[in-house]
Amino acid sequence: MQIEEGQILCPSYDDCTVRVRFDDGPSENFTAAGPADHSTTSVFIRNYSRFVQRMRSAEVVRIQIPVYQEGNPTFEFRVGGFDNSRYTGS
Template structure:
């Protein structure tokens, strides 16, 4: 538990085991006092690991397209034919042809957001009040993703929030909200 050369996760497990197995002893008391510090060390060590950053060359421009993706920490299960729990994905993209985008996608189902008429989504950054953003479906009219307008405002607010919740209407499913752990987002990794 006191060996700083060991991983924080291992030290935390040892401390919790000592505190739980030997309460009131010198070792148990010392372990109890160390647990909050080790929990913070574990949190810092894992900060941002939920983000997946990708880069690929756009074949038309030979320039880089970069994305940052995070899966929702919660799931929703829809009625047939879209049953089974599913996550949503939040993607931040910079593309040489299409510009900068905030994209939310689901695995199965029908987001009610058309390319020609658009829609509104409710977004909550951390503990702030929810904000309404305009959104649009893709030009091919597929129903599993939508583009949230206001890239700069969205990314600025997201960078200072550990959690982002997005509520969007889904055909015959109401307006479920997906929650994304956005802590540790690194905008510098989106440089083209």
């Protein structure tokens, strides 16, 4: 996940926790890490296979990440219609 403005508080040397909610289900914790170049506008969710598996059947995914001086805003993504045949991950 990447933002245009702000600083995501998730350094590459120390994982952080992000909250993810699929549709109206309960929030789940996912471990995330910042990029190796130490930029603060991106974060990578670990255990992507679990994330993608859950996303495949969801219409909406909400991700809550720690952002400097903004708390933990929630970003909403409409993922309905995900085309599994175009997914290149493992």
